[in-house]
Amino acid sequence: MAQVLEFKLPDLGEGLTEAEIVRWLVEVGDVVAIDQPVVEVETAKAMVEVPCPYGGVVTARFGEEGTELPVGAPLLTVAVGAPEGASGPAASPASSSSPSSSSGSPSSSGKGSGSGAESSGGSGNVLVGYGTGAPAARRRRIRPDRLDRAVAEAPVSGAPVVEAQVVEAPVAEVLVAEAPVSDGPVPVVSPLVRRLARQHGIDLRRLAGSGPDGLILRADVDRAIRTAEETAAATARAAQAPAGSHAKPSTPSAPVAAAPNGVAAAGAERILLRGVRGAVADKLSRSRTEIPDATCWVDADATELMAVRAAMNAATGPSAGPKVSVLALLARICTAALARFPELNATVDTEAREIVRLPGVHLGFAAQTERGLVVPVVRDAHTRNAESIGAEIARLTELARTGKLSPAQLTGGTFTLNNYGVFGVDGSTPIINHPEAAMLGVGRIMPKPWVHQGELAVRQVVQLSLTFDHRVCDGGTAGGFLRYVADCVEQPAVLLRTL
Known part of the structure; x- marks a missing residue:
């Protein structure tokens, strides 16, 4: 058996x-x-x-x-x-x-x-x-x-x-599987398909299966159900037509979406919010609903940061190591700033009405993929240097592009870094990645006129924006965090004090 x-x-x-x-x-x-x-x-x-x-x-x-x-x-x-x-x-x-x-x-x-x-x-x-x-x-x-x-x-x-x-x-x-009929077997093996057909009065003997060897699939039954419903609706409309009228036979037409003002929008396309897109929609909606956020921003002269990075990557010898990205340097600056301002490495327990300050920094970074926006998480970023953070970002980014990130690698973040400058934009007001308390946004670094040492010069300028949960701190803390990040960008030597 x-x-x-x-x-x-x-x-x-x-x-x-x-x-x-x-x-x-x-x-x-x-x-x-x-x-x-x-x-x-x-x-x-x-x-x-x-x-x-x-x-x-x-x-x-x-x-x-x-x-x-x-x-x-x-x-x-x-x-x-x-x-x-x-x-x-x-x-x-x-x-x-x-x-x-x-x-x-x-x-x-x-x-x-x-x-x-x-x-x-x-x-x-x-x-x-x-x-x-x-x-x-x-x-x-x-x-x-x-x-x-x-x-x-x-x-x-x-x-x-x-x-x-x-x-x-x-x-x-x-x-x-054999159908319970006397004139031969019905090519159906799924009990679910049989039950669905039985519930809607579909005769499986009249269906041509689209599966292997003519196997009847659920899609075949669903198609038959839709056809039966359309036929029944057309019959009902014909029966309700006024006597003497000659209504044209109703034919199935493409679905028409209703516009917000109630007027039908011909040709409108409906896209289900599911999978990654649905998860992003739910999280962003919840963030906007639950978190009283505020945003502050500042322009920073990143010329020195870019020069330091170029010097690091140009170094040769046994201790040179791999190349360091701008994102890795900004991530390291974030971990140093969170050590000074731990209020922003937190979450809010709404039921207990408590602010929960978290002991470690699990740094998320926004990554755009063909499947949509995902936020991989660098675990224990506060224990890593710029080189280690950069290597982990590169590894997680490659997994994100190939769709091989595990759920554990996409959850548990305590602070998010969003580099939207790669899209060629200067600034934005980030939406906090719920249930975190803050997100730092980084615009593109580009040459701009800038007053440097009392004279007008062309410098590499970047806009930094911080969106924070106003429940965990006030503007003074948020401003102090952002100012420290900007100081490290403008004068990388400031960061050496925390290394």
């Missing part, structure tokens, strides 16, 4: 409650190994691959690419147990020699027989980054002609579950 295990979207940590399916890495009928990545999902924090803790044959996938699923929703089902005619270690996870099947579970350590998932070769490692590291097996697919019956329809629960639901079925019942 085979066991059909349901694998649900696991808790990805950091308070994430949903994820969008970006790309399926397996198809129905593929043989998967324990802890093999099966789907790539995008959360509000990062894009990650989700490994499946079970080994066997994929019998169903829940959700098409682009579908957003909540944590605890079914991702796929795996038939654990080799179908008749199948061979290979991946088809029989219980006998697999991978580290996942020989260790890491209570049953393998002699502490008991374990649950059904453990005894069937599941690793239990459903969290991203906690896989056993077993090499992924080559993708194999069981031929449909060897599988003549369906997996029994099992209830799908939306409640978060650690262990998958177990449904016993004959070994051969793993891929193609």
Whole structure:
């Protein structure tokens, strides 16, 4: 007897409650190994691959690419147990020699027989980054002609579950489900698709599946539901038309968005606020709603800072080290300024009505990527020098560009540095990265006329702006912080006092 295990979207940590399916890495009928990545999902924090803790044959996938699923929703089902005619270690996870099947579970350590998932070769490692590291097996697919019956329809629960639901079925019942009709099988394997069709009165026998081998997918049922609803609406409008009128048949048209003044805006495009864009929208809205922020700014002569940086990078010899960026120098200046003004390295506990001053500086920096704006965090920046901070910024920036930042690398910041000068703008009023208390914005550094030593000269000038939570400090503290940063930019020797 085979066991059909349901694998649900696991808790990805950091308070994430949903994820969008970006790309399926397996198809129905593929043989998967324990802890093999099966789907790539995008959360509000990062894009990650989700490994499946079970080994066997994929019998169903829940959700098409682009579908957003909540944590605890079914991702796929795996038939654990080799179908008749199948061979290979991946088809029989219980006998697999991978580290996942020989260790890491209570049953393998002699502490008991374990649950059904453990005894069937599941690793239990459903969290991203906690896989056993077993090499992924080559993708194999069981031929449909060897599988003549369906997996029994099992209830799908939306409640978060650690262990998958177990449904016993004959070994051969793993891929193609039969519809409860007498005139032949219906190519549907997903209980969710069957239930959705049943709820909306859709006859699956009349649908042409768009999946492999004519498999009926949820998208096919959704399309049929929309068609039925449009037909019903057209019929209702025709029935309500005045007698004698000759109304033209209604045809589906493109959705028309309503403009703010109530007038329909033809051709308007609607874009869902989800994923990274949705997370940014929520955080910025919450910042504006909860934080009484204020902004102060100052122009600073960065000529000396640029000269010092050029000298540092021009140094040769064993102690020269890697190049140091302007952003790394500004980050080091920020950590020195926060040591002098710890009020700004804080957060506010609104429920307790308390200001919480934080012991360490975890410095976030804004990075623009193809997926949107993200804020990677340099941990313990107060313990690093400019060279170390620069190396970490470069590493995190590369991960951000490739979409490989983990949720942990995008959370936990205590202060943010935003270099919007890379976009060619002089200034801005930053929005605080909730729940932090302040953000320093840096404009572009460019030649400008400047009074230097009593004479007009062309100098490298930058605008610095500080947005701060007025609950944690008053303008005197914020101004003192910004003035110290400007002094370090204008006279880098000031920073040497804190090194």
